[in-house]
Amino acid sequence: MKKSLIILPVLLATLIACNNKQETENKVETPVNENLVQMTDGQIRNAGVVTGKIENKSISSILKLTGSIDVPPSNLVTISFPLGGYLKSTNMLPGTPLKKGEIIATMEDAQLIQLQQDYLTAKARLVYMEAEYNRQKELNQSKASSDKLFQQTQADYTSEKVLVHALSQKLQLVGINPGTLDADNISKTVNMYSPIDGFVSKVNVNIGKYVNPADVLFEIVNPQDIHLALNVFEKDIDKLSVGQKAIAYTNTNPEKKYECEIILVGKDLSGDRSVIAHCHFKSFDKSLIPGMFMNAGIEVTSNNSYVLPVDAVVNFENKKYAFVAKDKNNFEILEVKTGNTNDGFIEIISDNAATFANYTFVVKNAYSLLMKMKNTSDE
Numbered sequence: 001m002k003k004s005l006i007i008l009p010v011l012l013a014t015l016i017a018c019n020n021k022q023e024t025e026n027k028v029e030t031p032v033n034e035n036l037v038q039m040t041d042g043q044i045r046n047a048g049v050v051t052g053k054i055e056n057k058s059i060s061s062i063l064k065l066t067g068s069i070d071v072p073p074s075n076l077v078t079i080s081f082p083l084g085g086y087l088k089s090t091n092m093l094p095g096t097p098l099k100k101g102e103i104i105a106t107m108e109d110a111q112l113i114q115l116q117q118d119y120l121t122a123k124a125r126l127v128y129m130e131a132e133y134n135r136q137k138e139l140n141q142s143k144a145s146s147d148k149l150f151q152q153t154q155a156d157y158t159s160e161k162v163l164v165h166a167l168s169q170k171l172q173l174v175g176i177n178p179g180t181l182d183a184d185n186i187s188k189t190v191n192m193y194s195p196i197d198g199f200v201s202k203v204n205v206n207i208g209k210y211v212n213p214a215d216v217l218f219e220i221v222n223p224q225d226i227h228l229a230l231n232v233f234e235k236d237i238d239k240l241s242v243g244q245k246a247i248a249y250t251n252t253n254p255e256k257k258y259e260c261e262i263i264l265v266g267k268d269l270s271g272d273r274s275v276i277a278h279c280h281f282k283s284f285d286k287s288l289i290p291g292m293f294m295n296a297g298i299e300v301t302s303n304n305s306y307v308l309p310v311d312a313v314v315n316f317e318n319k320k321y322a323f324v325a326k327d328k329n330n331f332e333i334l335e336v337k338t339g340n341t342n343d344g345f346i347e348i349i350s351d352n353a354a355t356f357a358n359y360t361f362v363v364k365n366a367y368s369l370l371m372k373m374k375n376t377s378d379e
Contacts, residue, residue: 035333036326037373044329047368051325054306054356059347061340062297063239065246065277067230069292075222076290077195082173084213085109087205088189092218094203098194104218108189112174116186119167119178126160133157198222201290221290228260228279230296237275239300240265246279248296258285260296306356307345312363313338314370322348323362323369331362331369 039047090105098104136153139145168178175190202219205211228248232240246260259282266275279296281288313336314321320338323331339347348356362369 037323037331037333037369038329039331039369039372040329043372047372048365049362049368050364051360052309052363054308054348054359054361055345056304056306056357057345058301058304059307059340059345060299060301060342063236063300065230065232065236065296065298067228067276067294067296069226069288069290069294070229070278071221071223071226071290075196075198075225076201077198077220077222078216079104079192079218079220080213080216081107081192081211082213083109083111083115083170084211084215085111086210087207087217089207090203090205092200092203094200096200098196098198098200098220100194100197102194103191104194104200104220105192106189107174107192110188112176112190113186113188115167115170115174116176116181119164119171119181120183120186122160122164122167126157126164129153129157129160192217194220196220196222197224223286223289224284226281226284226288226290227263228281228294228296230277230279231274232265232277234269234273234275237265240277240298244298244300246296246298248279248281248294250292250294254295258288258294259283262298305339305347306350307347308361309363310341310344310346312361312366313346314366316370321366321370323366325360325362333370333373 039049085107086109088106088108092104133153133156136145136150140147140150171178171181175192176187198220200218201221202216204215205217211217228246230246240262242262242265244262246262248258248260249256260279261282262277263280264278266277269275308322312322314323320336321333322336324334325331337349339349341347350356
């Protein structure tokens with residue numbers, strides 16, 4: 001009897017242990033979703049959390065380009081001396097302002113004397129030949145002279161007239177007025193004049209130097225019609241068009257902005273797969289000079305994209321996230337890729353972005369959910 005009393009508690013303990021083991025084996029563990037954050041109605045109200053749908057709309061972005069100030073060919077003049085000669089005098093320095101018609105240099109050479117001599121001599125012969133031609137013409141009409149003699153006189157007169165005209169053009173080419181030239185004012189020097197308003201950009205000679213006809217003595221720039229030449233890579237060409245606005249600025253003074261408008265987009269790709277977009281400045285600024293490096297931003301509009309308010313996207317550990325409402329109190333964090341930002345909206349980029357249309361996102365104060373999630377994970 002005593003032995004039976006001892007066995008009974010042992011059997012009871014064994015049965016209890018078996019039952020506990022069976023309950024443990026039958027118990028299903030519920031996995032914890034670390035991407036889920038739960039908030040009460042009061043917490044949602046206090047945090048100012050607002051939900052909404054993703055939107056489909058066009059969004060603008062700023063295309064950043066670099067380039068330099070350029071001038072059209074009509075506003076950049078290279079000065080040479082067509083006959084060649086020695087530079088006798090000049091006061092020009094780079095940056096010197098000029099008015100059209102102002103003397104920029106004086107040239108001298110023996111060729112100038114010879115040219116004037118040839119012109120005056122040919123002009124004197126022409127007077128004689130014209131008289132002889134008229135005389136032979138009258139004689140030929142009365143048959144007092146042969147046709148051959150008249151034709152020879154006519155040819156000589158025509159040739160001399162051509163020579164005088166050619167020499168006259170040469171004189172004008174070097175700046176000598178043939179209409180005022182006579183034997184008393186032959187000069188060994190001529191003045192060179194500025195053909196445009198502007199300033200001297202380059203001086204390539206010094207006094208006493210001999211220059212050939214092909215040598216460039218000076219470069220003169222008229223800055224009134226300067227434009228900005230921007231480098232545009234192939235992938236961005238289709239984003240630009242004539243009439244688009246640009247805001248340009250220099251590296252030295254980025255706060256000062258210059259308004260521009262695209263007037264031409266090049267069609268010829270260079271070796272680095274880029275073209276030139278020419279922009280005209282809205283107003284002239286004398287501080288802008290040709291060759292100056294500049295930056296520019298051009299607003300471009302993309303096709304319709306899926307966008308969320310900027311407040312809907314949070315940054316965490318160098319990644320972008322948005323919160324999707326699973327129900328009114330539970331929110332799941334979702335990693336997203338973003339694009340351009342404009343006017344309070346940010347572009348959401350995804351191959352299956354259309355699926356986002358079925359989601360309800362937290363569109364305001366998403367950071368409060370991120371803080372709640374971080375605090376929960378730290379506990």
